[in-house]
Amino acid sequence: MPEPTVCFPRHEEFAEYVRLRRPALLRSARRLMADPADAEDLLQTALMRTRAHWAGIADKSLADAYLLRAMINLRTEWWRARRLEEVPIEHLPETAGEEIAVQQLLDRHQLLDALTALSVRQRSVVVLRYWEELSTQETAHALAMSTGTVKSTLHRSLTILRQELTAQETAVGAG
Numbered sequence: 001m002p003e004p005t006v007c008f009p010r011h012e013e014f015a016e017y018v019r020l021r022r023p024a025l026l027r028s029a030r031r032l033m034a035d036p037a038d039a040e041d042l043l044q045t046a047l048m049r050t051r052a053h054w055a056g057i058a059d060k061s062l063a064d065a066y067l068l069r070a071m072i073n074l075r076t077e078w079w080r081a082r083r084l085e086e087v088p089i090e091h092l093p094e095t096a097g098e099e100i101a102v103q104q105l106l107d108r109h110q111l112l113d114a115l116t117a118l119s120v121r122q123r124s125v126v127v128l129r130y131w132e133e134l135s136t137q138e139t140a141h142a143l144a145m146s147t148g149t150v151k152s153t154l155h156r157s158l159t160i161l162r163q164e165l166t167a168q169e170t171a172v173g174a175g
Contacts, residue, residue, distance in 0.1 A: 046070040114164035122157040
């Protein structure tokens with residue numbers, strides 16, 4: 001007869017904490033890492049390190065701050081350990097970095113102008129879904145609407161944004 005598995009209370013406590021706080025922690029990790037897969041890796045590694053010290057965290061209400069600090073430290077470690085692979089080139093590209101930065105600012109300004117064409121509800125869905133990078137389910141929960149409503153609102157909002165941006169491009173081209 002196999003022995004029953006014994007779960008220690010702090011293991012269960014940590015598992016429950018992760019179950020409840022994982023979506024919020026993943027959003028924080030996504031803000032630290034450009035690639036969503038890297039954000040997942042960052043969170044998992046930080047959780048593993050935190051699990052080893054869970055008993056030492058006296059005030060569990062500070063666990064989010066502890067994990068955030070662990071993720072920041074990990075990201076810094078990974079950044080320092082990266083390999084820089086510079087490839088020398090004979091000629092610099094014709095588009096300078098400053099021109100690219102200016103174009104990005106102009107694009108951002110155009111997008112912000114286009115967002116004013118949306119209703120408050122549509123703008124909220126777009127911002128939560130794309131700027132905050134929430135999932136459809138998280139967006140629905142945050143706005144107290146069904147996932148179907150989020151999807152249809154998002155579809156209509158993106159159609160309006162495309163029309164607005166096209167109109168702006170036409171106006172700039174004609175002027």
